[in-house]
Amino acid sequence: MERAQAIWPEFRPEWVLFEDDSIVVVNKPPGVSTQAANPAVPDDLVTRLRRFLSERNGAGPELPYLGVHQRLDKGTSGAMVFTKDPAANAGLARQFEERTIEKGYVAGVIGWKGSTPTTLEHWLSRQKGRSMAVDRKAVPGAKKAVLFVDEARKRGPRTLLRVRLGTGRxxxxxxxxxxxxxPVVGDAEYGREPGPRLLLHAYRLRFTHPVTGEGMDVEAPLPACFNLWLEGEGMSALADRDGPPGRTAPTFRDALEGRLRDALEARFGLGRRSPDTDCFRLVHGAADGLPGMALDRYGDFLVAHLEEGAVIGGGEGALDAVGDLGFRGVYVKYRPRQANELVDTRRDDLAPAHAVRGEDAPEEFTVFQHGLPFRVRLGDGLSTGLFLDQRMNREYVRDTCRGLRVLNLFAYTCPFTVAAAAGGAAETVSVDVARPAIDWGQRNVEALGSDGAHRFVREDVFPYLERLGRRGERFDLVLVDPPTYATTKRSRFRSGADWVRLAEAVAKVVHPGGRLLCCS
Structure with a gap:
């Protein structure tokens, strides 16, 4: 827990752009909600800032006052102002209501054809969900929206726009x-243009101090990824560039550290606020602006998955940056470019048995997901014994299988069986062709100490299904999570091509009204 608190501090002091006794202006990172979406996991900016101020000032457990007068979308970064003294509320609120506060943004867009400066006027109305419908003329229920586009920097179809809000919709x-x-790059809701993140940053706030009357002009530095994107440069373009003398462009290490920090903050709720879960994906490749790299947390250790040929994973600098995140040790797994490429998964050049940064983990140790214990090995080939992406599916199984008869196919180390046993399944049968995996799975289930009958079968899935069918055995819940490719002495399975054959065989052993959970 102490290490998690160091890796995920409540608030980073460098985010404070201005502070006095009445107000505080901070630079919100992307991926952090302004206010808590889930009160059970208070990972929002307001709660974190209040806790930071309390700890810094030695105020005890009672959180200090913080007046909220604006919000930014979760993916948007940049300057936000809060009041620390209720006496400042009226003066600041008046400026927001009268729209005398100047809020400047930088947006990275694709396809801008207009001139600048220009003024955009539309009418916005809420659709089902959270999205806004846009009209060019007044319609019933819509509100007028005014946007000032002040400046544009273009590189081909890419443009960085400086915009100011005329209204606050x-x-x-x-x-x-x-x-x-x-559309703004990285906006899955309105544009779907891929990018390293949502390229929208609140770079400037101009307002009058609500207590002193002083003119305030506070800027939040533009994140490095904006200019990199404009120039058409991804992380790979920086891999071997340290920057010539006098040049202020970010180096590969600068850009990489920035993306890693953003990924950490996006998982603050898991890392700091979820003590019953200490293993999850921390960095998810291109979705976090880091193509070719994935990072998985296992307790106090990290596993870096680097795609073969990906420039980001090719240099020692990338592993140095990961090692500096603060975990006890970092293991690396080099993934073949093609998922169906057959390799020896225990080759030391693909999966070193020892940590490449920091210290080694125990040969086998326990991690937790939603309180469920799982034994993992980080130095035992390309796999670790636990596929983290099925965390929510395992939670679903635990919540819905009380009293059921459960069949777990391609069980591997039996994480789904652990979930079923913890959920009170009356009986489980776990099937996998690999003896080491099924033995490992049996230890996982036995460590849980649950009631119920649990069988572990080392056999090829397809012949076993045929035998179950002939015996007329049926199950209330069947779990299927096959590997992408698998070859045994008696059968061969390829994900996609053989799913129909597998589904037909499995359907014969599901009770009428039973459930089949297929994962891929």
């Missing part, structure tokens, strides 16, 4: 720019 910048055919 939900999703205004994103919706209006998308309506002009220039």
């Amino acid at each position: 939900t999703h205004q910048i994103r919706a209006q720019l998308a309506a002009e055919g220039a």
Whole structure:
């Protein structure tokens, strides 16, 4: 827990852009909600800032006052102002209501064809869900939205726009720019243009101090990935560039550290607020602006998965940056470019048996997901004994299998069986062709100490299903999570091509009204 607190501090002091006794202006990172979406996991900016101020000032357990006058979408970064003294509320609120506060943004867009400066006027109305519908003329129920586009820097189809809000409507910048055919990059809701993140940053706040009357002009530095994206440079373009003398462009290490920090903050709720879960995916490749790299947390250790040929994973600098995140040790797994490429998964050049940064983990140790214990080995080939991406599916199994008869096919080390046993399944049968895996799975289930009957079968899945069918055995819940490719003495399975054959065989052993959970 102490290490998690160091890796995920409540708040980073460098985020504070300005502070006095009345107000505080902070630079919100992307991936952090302004206010808590889930009160059970208070990982929002407001709660974290209040706890930071309390700890820093030695105020005890009672959190200090913080007045909220604005919000930014979760994916948007940049400057936000809060009041620390209720006496400052009226003066600041008046400026927001009268729209005398200047809020400047930088947006990275694709397809901008307009001139600058220009003013965009639309009418916005809420659709089902959270998205806003955009019209060019007044319609019933819609509110007028005004956006000032002040400046543009273009590189081919890519443009960085400086924009100012004339009104304060939900999703205004994103919706209006998308309506002009220039969606914000990384916006899955309005544009679907891929990018390293949502390229929207609140770079400037100009306002009058609500207590002193002083003119305030606070800027939040533009994240490095904006200019890299504009120049068409991904992480790979920086891999061997340290930057010539006098150049202020970010180096590979600078850009990599920035993306890693953003990924850490996006998982703050898991890392700091979920003590019953200490293993999860920390970095998810291109989705976190780091193509070719995935990072998985296992307790106090990290496993880096690097795709073969990916420049980001090719240099020692990448592993140095990962090692500096603060975990006890870092293991690396080099993944073949093709998933169906057959390799010896225990080759030391693909999966070193020892940590490449920091210290070695115990040969086998226990991690937890939603309180369920699983034994893992980080130095035993390309696999660790636990596929982290099935965490929510295992939670579903635990919550819905009380009193059921459960069949777990391609069971591997039996994580689904652990979930079923913890959920009170009356009986489980776990099937896998690999003796080491099924023995490992049996230890996992036995460590749980659950009631119920649990059988572990070392056999090829397809012949075993045929035998179950002939015996007329039926199950209330059947779990199927096959490997992408598998070859045994008696059968061969390829994900996609053989799914129909597998589903037909499995359907014969599911009770009428039973359930089949297929994972891939």
